Amino acid sequence: MVRLNNMQFRGHHGCLESEKRDGNWFRVDLAFDYDMRRAILTDDLQDAIDYSEIYEVIKAEMAVPANLLEHLAGRCLNAVTGRFPRIEYAELTVTKYNPPLDGKVESTSVTVVYE
Numbered sequence: 001m002v003r004l005n006n007m008q009f010r011g012h013h014g015c016l017e018s019e020k021r022d023g024n025w026f027r028v029d030l031a032f033d034y035d036m037r038r039a040i041l042t043d044d045l046q047d048a049i050d051y052s053e054i055y056e057v058i059k060a061e062m063a064v065p066a067n068l069l070e071h072l073a074g075r076c077l078n079a080v081t082g083r084f085p086r087i088e089y090a091e092l093t094v095t096k097y098n099p100p101l102d103g104k105v106e107s108t109s110v111t112v113v114y115e
Contacts, residue, residue, distance in 0.1 A: 003029070024096060
């Protein structure tokens with residue numbers, strides 16, 4: 001299992017006009033699995049999945065506004081698994097900090113799974 005932890009992005013995601021206008025901080029965590037036996041043996045990036053390319057795919061999706069975290073998380077996961085068909089399993093979580101709720105809430109998050 002490979003993990004990209006705590007990727008931070010500023011984004012304009014949410015249903016409220018203030019969220020779209022002012023933006024907020026978001027965290028993305030991705031865990032994925034693929035057959036890495038060849039990469040283990042060869043120590044060659046050509047036999048692995050390049051994490052920097054995955055980061056760029058997620059960064060591009062996070063730059064496009066969305067109303068719902070569910071949609072945003074699903075879009076990010078679909079973009080990653082579409083770009084990297086060798087991925088056999090993936091779990092992606094998008095976290096929104098300081099959501100506009102009537103109370104003190106540190107964050108909300110949505111997790112989507114690809115199997």
